[in-house]
Amino acid sequence: xxxxxxxxxxxxxxxxxxxxxxxxxxxxxxRTDLIEKLDMHNERFTRYYRKQSLFAxxxxxxxxxxxxxxxxxxxxxxxxxxxxxxxxxxTITDVHVPSLSDIVFEDEKLPPPVxxxxxxxxxxxxxxxPKKVLRRQPEFKKFHSFLVFxxxxxxxxxxxxxxKTAQILEALHSQDTLTSxxxxxxxxxxxxxxxxxxxxxxxxxxxxxxxxxxVTNLDASNYPVIRVPANFNTKxxxxxxxxxxxxxxxxxxxxxxxxxxxxxxxxxxxxxxxSWQPMxxxxxxxxxxxxxxxxxxxxxxxxxxxxxxxxxxxxxxxxEAVICAALNSNPAFELVDVSDKFPSLQRRPGLKTxxxxxxxxxxxxxxxxxxxxxxxxxDSTKARFSKTQWAPENIEELHIERCGRKREHAETDExxxxxxxxxxxxxxxxxxxxxxxxxxTVEEEEASxxxxxxxxxxxxxxxxxxxxxxxxxxxxxSPSESMDTGDAEASAPAVASSSKGVKGDxxxxxxxxxxxxxxxxxxxxxxxxxxxxxxxxxHNVLVRNVESVHTPIRSFYLSNALVKAVITHNDYQKFRLTxxxxxxxxxxxxxKGLDAQYRVLGEGLPVVLPFVEPGAILTGSLSALxxxxxxxxxxxxxxxxxxxxxxxxxxxxxLIVRFPPEENDxxxxxxxxxxxxxxxNVSLSLMIDKKAxxxxxxxxxxxxLLEGVxxxxxxxxxxxQD
Numbered sequence: 001x002x003x004x005x006x007x008x009x010x011x012x013x014x015x016x017x018x019x020x021x022x023x024x025x026x027x028x029x030x031r032t033d034l035i036e037k038l039d040m041h042n043e044r045f046t047r048y049y050r051k052q053s054l055f056a057x058x059x060x061x062x063x064x065x066x067x068x069x070x071x072x073x074x075x076x077x078x079x080x081x082x083x084x085x086x087x088x089x090x091t092i093t094d095v096h097v098p099s100l101s102d103i104v105f106e107d108e109k110l111p112p113p114v115x116x117x118x119x120x121x122x123x124x125x126x127x128x129x130p131k132k133v134l135r136r137q138p139e140f141k142k143f144h145s146f147l148v149f150x151x152x153x154x155x156x157x158x159x160x161x162x163x164k165t166a167q168i169l170e171a172l173h174s175q176d177t178l179t180s181x182x183x184x185x186x187x188x189x190x191x192x193x194x195x196x197x198x199x200x201x202x203x204x205x206x207x208x209x210x211x212x213x214x215v216t217n218l219d220a221s222n223y224p225v226i227r228v229p230a231n232f233n234t235k236x237x238x239x240x241x242x243x244x245x246x247x248x249x250x251x252x253x254x255x256x257x258x259x260x261x262x263x264x265x266x267x268x269x270x271x272x273x274x275s276w277q278p279m280x281x282x283x284x285x286x287x288x289x290x291x292x293x294x295x296x297x298x299x300x301x302x303x304x305x306x307x308x309x310x311x312x313x314x315x316x317x318x319x320e321a322v323i324c325a326a327l328n329s330n331p332a333f334e335l336v337d338v339s340d341k342f343p344s345l346q347r348r349p350g351l352k353t354x355x356x357x358x359x360x361x362x363x364x365x366x367x368x369x370x371x372x373x374x375x376x377x378x379d380s381t382k383a384r385f386s387k388t389q390w391a392p393e394n395i396e397e398l399h400i401e402r403c404g405r406k407r408e409h410a411e412t413d414e415x416x417x418x419x420x421x422x423x424x425x426x427x428x429x430x431x432x433x434x435x436x437x438x439x440x441t442v443e444e445e446e447a448s449x450x451x452x453x454x455x456x457x458x459x460x461x462x463x464x465x466x467x468x469x470x471x472x473x474x475x476x477x478s479p480s481e482s483m484d485t486g487d488a489e490a491s492a493p494a495v496a497s498s499s500k501g502v503k504g505d506x507x508x509x510x511x512x513x514x515x516x517x518x519x520x521x522x523x524x525x526x527x528x529x530x531x532x533x534x535x536x537x538x539h540n541v542l543v544r545n546v547e548s549v550h551t552p553i554r555s556f557y558l559s560n561a562l563v564k565a566v567i568t569h570n571d572y573q574k575f576r577l578t579x580x581x582x583x584x585x586x587x588x589x590x591x592k593g594l595d596a597q598y599r600v601l602g603e604g605l606p607v608v609l610p611f612v613e614p615g616a617i618l619t620g621s622l623s624a625l626x627x628x629x630x631x632x633x634x635x636x637x638x639x640x641x642x643x644x645x646x647x648x649x650x651x652x653x654x655l656i657v658r659f660p661p662e663e664n665d666x667x668x669x670x671x672x673x674x675x676x677x678x679x680x681n682v683s684l685s686l687m688i689d690k691k692a693x694x695x696x697x698x699x700x701x702x703x704x705l706l707e708g709v710x711x712x713x714x715x716x717x718x719x720x721q722d
Contacts, residue, residue, distance in 0.1 A: 149695035162204020325388035350403025599654030
């Protein structure tokens with residue numbers, strides 16, 4: 001649970017500090033993102049970490065520094081539901097890797113992509129070739145285009161906001177099929193204090209739309225109490241009668257991916273080479289402790305809860321010191337031994353000894369807090385430090401060795417010698433490291449049924465530690481008043497924010513989310529027109545704008561029962577809800593002579609599909625799909641007769657087409673593909689956006705069939721595509 005973005009105090013972006021030991025980069029003093037390898041030095045950094053116990057000897061320390069000066073390879077993760085991810089991963093393994101395995105460029109053999117051995121199911125990949133290869137070598141150029149297109153749909157470049165949210169959503173939706181999505185009974189709350197990052201997070205999460213997702217924009221160290229009817233805190237809440245008496249919502253899983261100094265990401269954020277100094281971590285320590293302590297108060301008290309605490313910093317003041325402080329403040333918790341998780345991921349146990357620097361130059365150190373207090377430093381300097389920044393006397397009792405430290409310089413050691421990437425310039429557009437956090441100690445099948453889970457999305461690195469709560473003998477008590485929203489009004493709706501959704505005074509100015517009655521005439525007309533069966537959970541449909549003469553309902557969203565309970569029992573002004581559920585239907589302006597209708601959104605189709613009358617779904621072919629992908633608005637007359645007959649029998653408006661597995665003229669569709677289309681008077685349109693069309697085209701036909709096709713200047717017949 002984080003307060004802001006990584007890599008600076010409180011996550012705020014600040015100008016680089018001038019480091020007299022580092023010359024200005026060749027591109028000028030204003031460029032902190034381009035630094036020559038020889039300039040990647042910071043005496044404060046090396047002095048500080050030579051004093052710590054992170055490395056076996058000086059040789060290993062130099063190995064780490066050398067690794068941190070190398071360019072990052074291109075790394076990507078195959079995302080999406082389990083079936084979708086494995087299907088796409090098979091395409092990479094069977095089609096792309098063989099085509100890249102024997103490539104020689106300028107008399108040098110190029111390494112093909114390789115799977116990261118520690119990542120589950122082989123879904124994470126890495127490769128490293130120069131930019132000129134991606135521009136000029138046909139097979140690598142084709143593969144690079146494939147990655148770029150798929151990134152817009154199901155590929156995850158691993159470090160953008162939303163990456164870890166997506167991975168937890170995948171656990172909740174582990175039983176989804178290739179074409180349809182479930183409605184989990186649980187809840188995933190993703191939080192970030194930076195409003196812009198919350199919207200990046202929402203965009204990333206849209207690859208796996210979920211009625212169980214909520215996104216909030218709050219300070220995690222003071223996260224308010226969420227209230228729900230009493231029985232929602234039980235794992236079988238869906239089958240129990242609900243009480244109107246609200247009580248605090250307790251979470252089963254919490255990921256605290258906290259703001260940090262980010263010095264473990266120098267390969268990516270190379271400006272840290274110039275700016276790093278010890279006070280970065282010292283200044284964040286108390287915030288990190290407060291976030292972890294707040295998470296402890298929000299965790300279920302039945303002894304089964306888990307918290308994962310993670311940073312992308314090497315600094316023990318931000319890692320082990322935080323864990324020790326939190327554990328000593330709440331004896332009901334203990335560290336979990338997760339050494340058996342991801343056995344191929346190289347890591348080291350947590351540190352039991354470290355010393356703390358009290359100045360910016362990393363020249364003044366104290367081995368204990370008592371040494372600082374008895375020193376000649378002035379009282380104002382001493383007051384800036386807390387005792388928790390040093391190792392506690394009872395550190396042996398805390399099992400701090402159960403923390404896991406990822407070794408930066410062991411990254412390439414995990415790959416066989418013949419598969420290690422060459423250290424050359426990699427693609428700037430997709431150069432992030434993979435990230436995974438074992439946010440629970442249960443198996444995936446169990447995770448998919450967990451009713452409540454929480455995540456905060458602020459940074460890219462694997463977790464430092466997992467913490468679990470022992471079954472407490474005494475109640476831990478309610479959170480302090482400053483962390484409580486107070487007694488929420490039962491009818492108070494929550495609010496959604498856009499990128500402009502925050503006023504100058506920090507309050508939201510958007511309309512609230514509102515749940516519609518099941519018999520709302522506009523909703524019922526939409527469901528009837530789209531041939532949605534009665535079992536569709538229309539009682540969980542919500543909107544973001546209040547219907548009036550001037551502002552008719554634009555879109556319908558769908559949530560699950562737990563999201564509804566949260567929204568209807570909490571004060572939106574304190575909750576700062578940015579997103580909830582998934583958008584399923586949206587208003588479509590039609591052409592001349594046609595009334596506006598609602599259509600099924602591409603992102604909402606997997607959720608809606610199980611509720612569509614089977615007879616309302618058309619059947620297409622590879623030939624028809626190719627026609628859709630070759631033109632923005634193909635005429636009905638251009639389609640093959642069998643498909644055209646189905647279109648002629650259908651009314652205008654939103655339609656759904658299922659393309660079954662087929663092999664035709666060397667093109668193979670291996671599984672059902674279900675897509676939304678729109679029928680106008682004389683033409684059709686595939687209702688997915690241009691990037692998704694391109695990705696689908698490249699995946700099936702080996703090229704972007706719309707490349708070179710100029711989009712119409714004005715959307716013909718009033719169509720708005722996703």
